[in-house]
Structure formats: C-alpha cells, structure tokens
Amino acid sequence: MNNGDENNGLSRRMDKKGSASIIWLEKNENLTQGQEGWISCGRYALVVFNMLFFILGAFLVCYSVWFTFVPANQNLMSIVASGMTRNNIEICMYIIGATGVCTVLLAYLGCCAAVSNNKYILGLFFLFLVVLFVQLVTVGALSVWLRFEVKADIDYYMKKSLMEMYLGDNAVNQQSVAWKSVQSGLKCCGFNSIEGYKDFSNVSEKYPDGSKWWILQTNNPKKDRWPDSCCINRHSFFSNEDRIKCHLDTSKPEDVIYTKGCRDKVESFINENLLVVTAMAILLALIEIVHFTTVRQLEAALSVVRRPSVTTMFSVEDQPKSNKQL
Structure with missing residues (x-):
C-alpha cells in the first residue's frame, strides 16, 4: 500500500489465484x-x-x-x-x-x-x-x-378563617392550629399588614362583635387582647412570665407582640x-x-x-515471462 492510498483511507491486499492476481481495495471509514x-x-x-x-x-x-x-x-x-x-x-x-x-x-x-x-x-x-x-x-x-x-x-379566605374559625391557640381544629403555627413561625399577628393585632377585636358590619376568638374571651376574666402566639418569645419556650408580660404590658404593643399582620408574609x-x-x-x-x-x-x-467499509476487487491476469537469452 502506497502513501497516497493511506492518505485517502484506502487499503490494498493482493491474493494469488492460479495465474491471476486478485487485488482488493478497501475504503476505510475510520474516525479522525x-x-x-x-x-x-x-x-x-x-x-x-x-x-x-x-x-x-x-x-x-x-x-x-x-x-x-x-x-x-x-x-x-x-x-x-x-x-x-x-x-x-x-x-x-x-x-x-x-x-x-x-x-x-x-x-x-x-x-x-x-x-x-x-x-x-x-x-x-x-x-x-x-x-x-x-x-x-x-x-x-x-x-x-x-x-x-x-x-x-x-384576601377572602384567610380573613374569613381568622374571624370565623380561629378559636385560640389551645383549640384543635385545623384553622386554629394553622393560625398558631403561622403567627409564631412567621412572627406576625392577625391578618392586615398594618396593626394586624387589632383584627381580633375590630368590629365591622360583617363582624359586629369582633372575631370568634374575641367573643370567646367574654368568658375569660382576664380577656386577653391577642393570642399567645402573637407574643414575642425571647426564650426557647413560652414561659408563664412571658405570657404575663405580653398581656399586661399593653402600652407599647410593639415591645411585646408582633404588630404586623400575616397576610403579606403568608x-x-x-x-x-x-x-x-x-x-x-x-x-x-x-x-x-x-x-x-x-x-x-x-x-x-x-x-x-458503524458505517460499513467499501471493498472493491480487481482481477489481473499474469503475463508469461519471456525466455530470451542475452
């Protein structure tokens, strides 16, 4: 095989069959x-x-x-x-x-x-x-x-759940548990973004007596103004001392509770x-x-x-040698 064939991806093989020479030319598809x-x-x-x-x-x-x-x-x-x-x-x-x-x-x-x-x-x-x-x-x-x-x-469902279905932090219904978790976890209180802690006691045409939680407070002699989950907890647990301070010191709510509502945070x-x-x-x-x-x-x-190689066969008859003497 000569160099030109190598450069063109050709390989040559010669077989002898009787008086003929068979030349095989194979086109290699090898990768560069x-x-x-x-x-x-x-x-x-x-x-x-x-x-x-x-x-x-x-x-x-x-x-x-x-x-x-x-x-x-x-x-x-x-x-x-x-x-x-x-x-x-x-x-x-x-x-x-x-x-x-x-x-x-x-x-x-x-x-x-x-x-x-x-x-x-x-x-x-x-x-x-x-x-x-x-x-x-x-x-x-x-x-x-x-x-x-x-x-x-x-706006509709979150406020409705607060005013009608939140019964306090100790209640076991799903909405009460959810509000307790949201207020303590997201550090917020009530619904409205500004002074959300007032939502519990605020009266309106739809809620003339305030929230359901606020109505239940009528049987509570202390009548808390906000739930315990609104109180700022500065310890690893909410102690009785923290609770007393949270509900008695109401002159500056921002010092004892989370004053922003939960709507925007949720x-x-x-x-x-x-x-x-x-x-x-x-x-x-x-x-x-x-x-x-x-x-x-x-x-x-x-x-x-995986492309197959292309093979071509040529058959060439051998010529008899001359017996001329010099």
Whole structure:
C-alpha cells in the first residue's frame, strides 16, 4: 500500500489465484482524531449533565413530598385558599414529584447511553427528553397560574378563617392550629399588614362583635387582647412570665407582640415556594436543550463509527515471462 492510498483511507491486499492476481481495495471509514475526541468529550459531557439532572430530579421529589405532606404546610393551605385552589396546588405538587422521578430515571438512562456508546439507547433517551421537556413546560405554567389563584383567594379566605374559625391557640381544629403555627413561625399577628393585632377585636358590619376568638374571651376574666402566639418569645419556650408580660404590658404593643399582620408574609411564603418550582423547571429545561444538542451530535458521530467499509476487487491476469537469452 502506497502513501497516497493511506492518505485517502484506502487499503490494498493482493491474493494469488492460479495465474491471476486478485487485488482488493478497501475504503476505510475510520474516525479522525478530531472525531474520536468529540465522541469522548460528548460522552463525558452527557454523564456530567445527567448527574446534575439526577440531583435536580431528586430535589424535585423531596420538595414535592415536603410541600404536600408536612402538616404545617397542609394547615397553612387550609387558611389561605379555596378548596379548588388547594386541590390544584396538590395536583401540581404530584406532577412535580412525578417529574422528579422521571428526571431521575432519565438521568440513569442517559448515563447508560453515554457509557455504552449505543446510538439506539441514545435515540430512546432523546425521545424521553422531548416528553420530559413538555412536562417541565406544563409544571412551569401551572406554578405561575397558581400564584395568581392564591393571590385572588388569600384576601377572602384567610380573613374569613381568622374571624370565623380561629378559636385560640389551645383549640384543635385545623384553622386554629394553622393560625398558631403561622403567627409564631412567621412572627406576625392577625391578618392586615398594618396593626394586624387589632383584627381580633375590630368590629365591622360583617363582624359586629369582633372575631370568634374575641367573643370567646367574654368568658375569660382576664380577656386577653391577642393570642399567645402573637407574643414575642425571647426564650426557647413560652414561659408563664412571658405570657404575663405580653398581656399586661399593653402600652407599647410593639415591645411585646408582633404588630404586623400575616397576610403579606403568608403570600410571600407561598409565592417563593411556587417561584422555586418555576425556577427549577426553567433550569431543567435549559439543561435539556444542551442535552438535545449533545445527544444528536453523539448519535451522528456513532453512525460514522458503524458505517460499513467499501471493498472493491480487481482481477489481473499474469503475463508469461519471456525466455530470451542475452
């Protein structure tokens, strides 16, 4: 084989068959160093992106479980939105959890495809990527829509739960437990953003006697002006001394209780969590776009590796040698 043939990717082989010489010319489709380097780089990039995919998917699963099944979150949702909105949020969280599971499984499939160098597994991986991309767009759109739903519900349902269903920190109904948790956890009191602590005793056309909790205070000789969960707790536990100081020293409420209402803080808490969902969906979608490009390029490179060689045969008759003597 001469140098010209080598440069053109040709290999030559000669066989003897009787008086004829058979010449085989084979066109080699071997990869160049650049192509081999691209395949290696693409494989490593795919593994790294799939590891990131796995971590984000696992985070989505844990986040969905936390938001859906933690009692404090369930209680919170019971006071801020209608039953339909709560059901929609719960469905959205189930979809997020399912998306996280699909992402984890897809990350595993992608790693298998990258390690095995199998273009058929890569094709299957690409198909599932498209399905997951549609799922992520759905999750992002749902989370944005739910933010508007909560904003529309919170003014009516949250105030109604405070005025009609909150019976005190020691009550066991869901709304009372929720309000106790919200006020002590978010460091707020009542509903209105400004001087929310006055909501319990404020009278209006709809509530001429104040809140249900305030009405129950008529049987209490001390008649507290606000619940214990509104008091500023400066210790690891709420002692009797803290309680006495909170309810007796009413000249400067800002020194003993949280004066700001819970409406804005609760809305911010829910919006921040839904914003996390939206951000995660966008981040995963961006990683998927990189996935699309990498997988298609890797598939194309692997197709070159498996392209069959082209072989051509030539037969040449040997000429008899002359017996001339010099």
